[in-house]
Amino acid sequence: xxxxxxxxxxxxGTPADDDRSVWRSIRGVLAWCVxxxxxxxxxxxxxxxxxxxxxxxxxxTIGEDFRAYTTERGLTEFFSTDAWFSGLxxxxxxxxxxxxxxxxxxxxxxxxxxxxxxxxxxxxxxxVTGQWLGPQSFAARLAAASPNDVxxxxxxxxxxxxLLVWAFAGVLPVLVVSSLGPDAEEEPRPxxxxxxxxxxxxxxxxxxxxxxxxxxxxxxEPAPRRRFFFFGRGGDxx
Numbered sequence: 001x002x003x004x005x006x007x008x009x010x011x012x013g014t015p016a017d018d019d020r021s022v023w024r025s026i027r028g029v030l031a032w033c034v035x036x037x038x039x040x041x042x043x044x045x046x047x048x049x050x051x052x053x054x055x056x057x058x059x060x061t062i063g064e065d066f067r068a069y070t071t072e073r074g075l076t077e078f079f080s081t082d083a084w085f086s087g088l089x090x091x092x093x094x095x096x097x098x099x100x101x102x103x104x105x106x107x108x109x110x111x112x113x114x115x116x117x118x119x120x121x122x123x124x125x126x127x128v129t130g131q132w133l134g135p136q137s138f139a140a141r142l143a144a145a146s147p148n149d150v151x152x153x154x155x156x157x158x159x160x161x162x163l164l165v166w167a168f169a170g171v172l173p174v175l176v177v178s179s180l181g182p183d184a185e186e187e188p189r190p191x192x193x194x195x196x197x198x199x200x201x202x203x204x205x206x207x208x209x210x211x212x213x214x215x216x217x218x219x220x221e222p223a224p225r226r227r228f229f230f231f232g233r234g235g236d237x238x
Contacts, residue, residue: 029104029107032104033114036099036100036103036104036114036118037118039096039118040096040121040122041121041125044124044126044129045126045129047088047122047126047129048125048126048128048129048132048133050088051081051084051088051129052129052130052155055130055155056080057080057081057135057152057153057155058070058073058075058077058078058080058153059074059150059151060150060151060153061151062145062147062148062149063147068142078153079158079159081130081155082157082158085123085130086162086165089119089163089169090165090169091169092119092123092169093122093123093166093168093170093172094169094170096115096118096170097115097116097169097173097174099118100115100118100170100174101115101173101174111174115171115173115174116167116170117167118170119167119169120163120166120167120170122166123163123166124163127157127163130155130156131155131156133155134156135152135153135154136155136156137154138154
């Protein structure tokens with residue numbers, strides 16, 4: 001006597017196998033998230049080194065009376081660190097957002113948060129790296145300076161809100177690509193069936209002299225255009 005195996009068991013498997021597949025998928029997503037966070041940190045560190053190298057900090061010159069003086073150009077360069085940081089945020093954040101879309105687009109809407117968080121992490125690492133490389137403790141250096149010494153200001157952000165530029169740049173590619181690309185959740189529309197009337201004239205053979213179609217009224221003959229200027233032979237008018 002033989003027992004038949006249920007079709008549900010063959011199709012779906014046991015609950016234990018389903019749980020293991022779910023946990024395997026979760027571990028895979030977490031591993032990719034950790035890899036993306038590591039990529040964002042490395043990119044942020046390299047961006048911080050580049051940021052520190054291209055920014056020209058304004059300086060103060062110590063006079064004979066132990067007062068610090070600066071120029072008008074130096075005053076205008078106070079926010080150069082913020083300007084360069086914002087420009088880097090637009091480029092690096094957009095790149096990380098595109099990478100996040102390529103890696104996590106199958107997750108759906110959470111890819112937006114992953115892109116924004118990754119870009120924000122890169123911006124934070126960039127800020128910390130620049131402050132670590134650049135001069136700090138401006139007040140202490142100014143107090144210990146001697147006449148004719150040139151003291152640069154601290155390497156730091158004057159408006160920390162520019163970190164949001166990184167997050168916005170990271171989310172922007174995801175929004176653009178998802179809005180322009182096809183929707184994965186939308187079912188494709190079924191093809192419209194072709195009627196026999198359409199197939200008769202295209203796919204079936206037609207004999208010579210056979211009239212194709214039914215109840216088709218003949219087209220009226222076009223009325224002759226009335227000419228206002230006659231250049232015919234002899235110049236006759238009708």
